[in-house]
Amino acid sequence: MTTATSAATTTTEFSSSLYDRIVEGGGMYTGVDGDREWAAEVKRLAKLRDATILAHNYELPAIQDVADFVGDSLALSRIAADVTTSTIVFCGVHFMAETAKILSPEKTVLIPDQRAGCSLADSIKAVELQEWKDEHPGAVVVSYVNTTAEVKALTDICCTSSNAVEVVQSIPEDTEILFLPDQFLGAHVKRVTGRQNMHIWAGECHVHAGINGDELAAQAEAHPDADLYVHPECGCATSALYLAGAGAVPDERVKILSTGGMLDAARETGKKEVLVATEVGMLHQLRMAAPGVDFRAVNDRASCKYMKMITPAALLRCLVEGKDEVFVDADMADAGRKAVTRMIGIGQPGGGE
Ligand code: 13P
Ligand code: SF4
Numbered sequence: 001m002t003t004a005t006s007a008a009t010t011t012t013e014f015s016s017s018l019y020d021r022i023v024e025g026g027g028m029y030t031g032v033d034g035d036r037e038w039a040a041e042v043k044r045l046a047k048l049r050d051a052t053i054l055a056h057n058y059e060l061p062a063i064q065d066v067a068d069f070v071g072d073s074l075a076l077s078r079i080a081a082d083v084t085t086s087t088i089v090f091c092g093v094h095f096m097a098e099t100a101k102i103l104s105p106e107k108t109v110l111i112p113d114q115r116a117g118c119s120l121a122d123s124i125k126a127v128e129l130q131e132w133k134d135e136h137p138g139a140v141v142v143s144y145v146n147t148t149a150e151v152k153a154l155t156d157i158c159c160t161s162s163n164a165v166e167v168v169q170s171i172p173e174d175t176e177i178l179f180l181p182d183q184f185l186g187a188h189v190k191r192v193t194g195r196q197n198m199h200i201w202a203g204e205c206h207v208h209a210g211i212n213g214d215e216l217a218a219q220a221e222a223h224p225d226a227d228l229y230v231h232p233e234c235g236c237a238t239s240a241l242y243l244a245g246a247g248a249v250p251d252e253r254v255k256i257l258s259t260g261g262m263l264d265a266a267r268e269t270g271k272k273e274v275l276v277a278t279e280v281g282m283l284h285q286l287r288m289a290a291p292g293v294d295f296r297a298v299n300d301r302a303s304c305k306y307m308k309m310i311t312p313a314a315l316l317r318c319l320v321e322g323k324d325e326v327f328v329d330a331d332m333a334d335a336g337r338k339a340v341t342r343m344i345g346i347g348q349p350g351g352g353e
Contacts, residue, residue, distance in 0.1 A: 034062025071352020123203030163347030213239025
């Protein structure tokens with residue numbers, strides 16, 4: 001490998017003939033194809049490290065295929081809390097690996113590239129949340145799992161897109177709620193629950209916010225028989241419901257779903273065509289779940305550059321070097337654990353469990 005520091009941390013036991021091909025440049029690890037030889041090496045090294053490999057639905061197809069479990073945020077958090085191996089390799093973005101560490105502090109949690117962040121998690125800082133809390137004493141803080149460990153430490157209960165509605169419904173009706181950071185998910189939850197005393201932070205995911213209502217409307221018109229699977233983080237979630245409300249698209253065609261919910265729906269669909277409004281990595285699992293269905297991205301440029309930093313080279317490097325290890329300050333992890341544990345206790349199993 002081309003970086004100077006890595007050789008010192010590579011022991012003979014974990015050496016790999018593919019390792020020397022890894023190139024670091026442009027903020028990513030590349031140079032290794034996700035082929036069969038690579039997959040066999042990944043499996044061998046993971047066994048040697050006593051590691052379980054988890055992958056989010058937005059990962060590259062090769063990463064999804066080599067993982068022990070593929071799922072949505074909620075399913076992967078639940079699996080991370082239960083795995084019996086001493087190490088978890090989290091192929092996802094940093095907040096996901098941090099959540100696994102909060103739930104399993106005694107385990108070694110590795111992420112193949114710690115630079116894999118999340119624009120949504122970056123849209124609120126702990127100090128901003130503290131100020132917001134001070135303005136609303138007595139409010140319950142509901143944070144989407146796409147937040148940093150510092151923000152989770154100030155949170156009463158976390159949620160993911162698959163259980164956000166149930167989480168909000170679990171809070172007494174007369175209690176004020178601060179919901180953060182995603183404004184589109186917040187709007188969706190407010191619509192479904194009818195909750196009036198819910199304040200919503202104005203954050204967004206740059207990938208989902210970029211999937212707009214005009215594109216969705218044009219595609220819905222061009223594919224009149226297709227179902228619409230829309231992630232609630234999308235800017236077009238509101239447009240999808242508007243289309244349904246205005247009668248332009250029949251109500252039953254529009255499904256607002258988490259990534260795991262999309263897979264559950266795909267397995268049961270009787271449709272020939274489905275339009276998918278979320279990050280494009282999702283198409284891989286959908287096509288495997290329902291090979292007879294034509295799944296089309298509403299926006300085929302909706303790719304999360306952070307998820308795509310988990311390359312075959314990055315995963316190989318991670319298993320050879322035992323890096324990047326994820327650490328969460330013990331007090332902060334203790335403060336956030338209650339909120340994350342409450343999250344994994346709410347909502348039905350699914351999404352990859
Ligand atoms: P899910 O919880 O639906 O897997 O979504 C995670 C995510 O990061 C969406 O951008
Ligand atoms: Fe974060 Fe958006 Fe990427 Fe999901 S798709 S990890 S919310 S930046």
